[in-house]
Amino acid sequence: MFKASEGTTPPSVTMATDEFKYHICCMGAGYVGGPTMAVIAQRCPHIRVCVVDISQTQIDAWNTDDLPIYEPGLLEVVKESRGRNLFFSTDIDSEIKRADMVFISVNTPTKTTGIGAGKAANIKNCELCARKIAEVADTPKVVVEKSTVPVRTAEAVRRVLATNDRGVKFQVLSNPEFLAEGTAMPDLQEPSRVLIGGMQTDAGLAAIQELVDVYSNWVPKDRILATNTWSSELSKLVANAFLAQRVSSINSISALCEATDADCSEVSRALGYDPRIGNKFLNASVGFGGSCFQKDVLNLVYICESTGLPEVAEYWNQVIVMNDHQKARFTQLMVKRMFNTITGKKIAVLGFAFKKDTGDTRETPAVFVCKALLEEQARVQVYDPQVKRSQMFIEFDYTCGVNKDNTPKLEESIVTCEDAYSAADGAHALAILTEWDEFKTLDYQRIYNNMAKPAFVFDGRGVVDIEVLRKIGFEVYCIGKSRPKYSLDSK
Ligand SMILES: NC(=O)C1=CN([C@@H]2O[C@H](COP(=O)(O)OP(=O)(O)OC[C@H]3O[C@@H](n4cnc5c(N)ncnc54)[C@H](O)[C@@H]3O)[C@@H](O)[C@H]2O)C=CC1
Numbered sequence: 001m002f003k004a005s006e007g008t009t010p011p012s013v014t015m016a017t018d019e020f021k022y023h024i025c026c027m028g029a030g031y032v033g034g035p036t037m038a039v040i041a042q043r044c045p046h047i048r049v050c051v052v053d054i055s056q057t058q059i060d061a062w063n064t065d066d067l068p069i070y071e072p073g074l075l076e077v078v079k080e081s082r083g084r085n086l087f088f089s090t091d092i093d094s095e096i097k098r099a100d101m102v103f104i105s106v107n108t109p110t111k112t113t114g115i116g117a118g119k120a121a122n123i124k125n126c127e128l129c130a131r132k133i134a135e136v137a138d139t140p141k142v143v144v145e146k147s148t149v150p151v152r153t154a155e156a157v158r159r160v161l162a163t164n165d166r167g168v169k170f171q172v173l174s175n176p177e178f179l180a181e182g183t184a185m186p187d188l189q190e191p192s193r194v195l196i197g198g199m200q201t202d203a204g205l206a207a208i209q210e211l212v213d214v215y216s217n218w219v220p221k222d223r224i225l226a227t228n229t230w231s232s233e234l235s236k237l238v239a240n241a242f243l244a245q246r247v248s249s250i251n252s253i254s255a256l257c258e259a260t261d262a263d264c265s266e267v268s269r270a271l272g273y274d275p276r277i278g279n280k281f282l283n284a285s286v287g288f289g290g291s292c293f294q295k296d297v298l299n300l301v302y303i304c305e306s307t308g309l310p311e312v313a314e315y316w317n318q319v320i321v322m323n324d325h326q327k328a329r330f331t332q333l334m335v336k337r338m339f340n341t342i343t344g345k346k347i348a349v350l351g352f353a354f355k356k357d358t359g360d361t362r363e364t365p366a367v368f369v370c371k372a373l374l375e376e377q378a379r380v381q382v383y384d385p386q387v388k389r390s391q392m393f394i395e396f397d398y399t400c401g402v403n404k405d406n407t408p409k410l411e412e413s414i415v416t417c418e419d420a421y422s423a424a425d426g427a428h429a430l431a432i433l434t435e436w437d438e439f440k441t442l443d444y445q446r447i448y449n450n451m452a453k454p455a456f457v458f459d460g461r462g463v464v465d466i467e468v469l470r471k472i473g474f475e476v477y478c479i480g481k482s483r484p485k486y487s488l489d490s491k
């Protein structure tokens with residue numbers, strides 16, 4: 001395979017498909033497949049990259065400027081290469097046939113039924129991709145697991161690929177993705193590391209080198225780590241488990257800070273100066289969300305249980321227990337502080353996405369908090385700059401099983417608003433559930449003037465300046481910070 005650095009002329013806009021000497025196909029045009037391939041296409045103009053998906057709607061959106069996902073900087077990168085060497089298509093068979101390398105970047109959600117339900121990852125989509133490749137391939141291919149999968153999934157992928165009846169040779173690599181949503185573009189353009197696992201045979205090592213040659217078009221060599229397949233697959237699960245564990249650890253301490261008048265951000269600051277601990281990922285919050293932390297930790301728990309390691313499984317399960325506790329603790333605090341009843345009260349929810357700079361709502365803490373507020377018969381007025389109303393209802397149903405069939409008043413109890421000010425209008429409390437930058441600079445005096453009194457703020461993201469808001473007149477509660485003392489305090 002050749003590289004741009006070897007003096008190849010970058011292709012012109014009009015380069016025909018068969019003029020490209022190397023073809024990549026990526027199965028799955030989601031949060032990972034789309035951005036990852038956009039960056040490969042941008043950094044390797046000599047490679048033709050095609051992202052395929054079974055969803056026509058998803059592919060159609062990738063072919064417009066209204067991309068199916070919101071990610072800062074993504075549209076610019078897509079526009080640079082789309083139609084040149086980056087394509088989005090539902091013609092899966094043709095693109096697999098043409099490809100030298102096929103990435104599998106499909107969703108691997110937690111199983112909801114059957115063996116391992118609620119814990120094990122469902123790799124059905126990965127297997128279906130492998131079956132499709134086996135069915136249509138008539139030339140050798142390197143198949144790359146980009147999806148996060150249970151350790152030893154490559155073994156299954158290999159066996160499925162071996163069912164190809166034309167004697168085609170495949171190599172299977174593990175190349176897990178470490179991007180975080182909201183920062184996907186810088187994470188892909190300057191990755192902390194690229195991990196590639198493969199068989200330690202001549203053919204396996206050659207396949208690893210083929211993928212190294214793609215990444216080394218822009219990633220420094222010392223950040224490309226080659227290893228064996230199983231270590232690579234497992235490292236991805238462990239990386240997410242360590243990150244999630246860190247959030248649960250600091251969240252557990254946030255509860256202790258609130259009980260002792262210590263300040264959790266000061267504790268984080270003190271910890272962060274120790275280079276062995278590091279200062280990242282120490283922000284206490286209403287709980288972690290996102291499509292992967294819970295899924296991957298539970299998958300690790302399941303793998304430990306299935307390999308006869310119940311103590312190890314229980315250790316990691318506590319990360320989830322603490323996260324569930326943190327989400328529940330937040331709403332319990334709201335109800336308690338608002339005189340033990342929020343029935344009929346209006347609560348402004350600021351932020352619905354699982355973190356800032358994304359429109360992704362999968363496993364967002366906001367859905368759990370809103371569900372609890374609805375159970376208390378509050379009226380919820382939500383504002384999020386990137387989440388559409390329809391998406392919120394999809395999330396209620398998918399994550400919590402709450403829909404208009406079992407909750408007839410759902411649609412009228414959740415009001416979606418154009419901005420934070422209209423959400424707060426007439427509200428008894430603000431609940432800040434996503435750390436969008438714009439929530440830091442809101443005109444809180446204006447908000448206070450239009451709220452019912454006493455006006456409460458429950459900050460689940462450490463966004464507001466507590467002292468400024470208290471001076472305005474708000475009663476402010478912030479995760480990990482000392483609480484104002486009122487007669488309701490038990491201490
Ligand atoms: N979302 C994230 O930030 C990260 C996700 N991951 C992992 O990457 C994988 C993909 O995650 P996302 O991109 O978030 O998922 P996603 O749900 O956004 O996208 C997956 C796409 O695959 C498509 N698909 C499913 N089966 C298919 C098939 N047989 N053929 C073609 N397309 C098919 C779906 O239609 C969907 O568009 C998961 O294993 C996840 O754990 C890893 C790192 C970061």
Ligand SMILES: O=C(O)[C@H]1O[C@H](OP(=O)(O)OP(=O)(O)OC[C@H]2O[C@@H](n3ccc(=O)[nH]c3=O)[C@H](O)[C@@H]2O)[C@H](O)[C@@H](O)[C@@H]1O
Pocket residue numbers: 148177178179180181182240243247280281282283284285286287288289290291292293354355
């Ligand atoms: O496999 C994945 O899907 C990805 O999962 C995470 O990325 P992501 O979930 O997109 O976002 P994070 O920045 O990790 O945040 C996850 C959750 O933890 C929360 N969080 C994060 C950091 C922190 O200090 N406190 C905290 O509450 C965030 O608000 C968010 O809800 C990892 O950071 C990525 O490396 C990984 O590739």
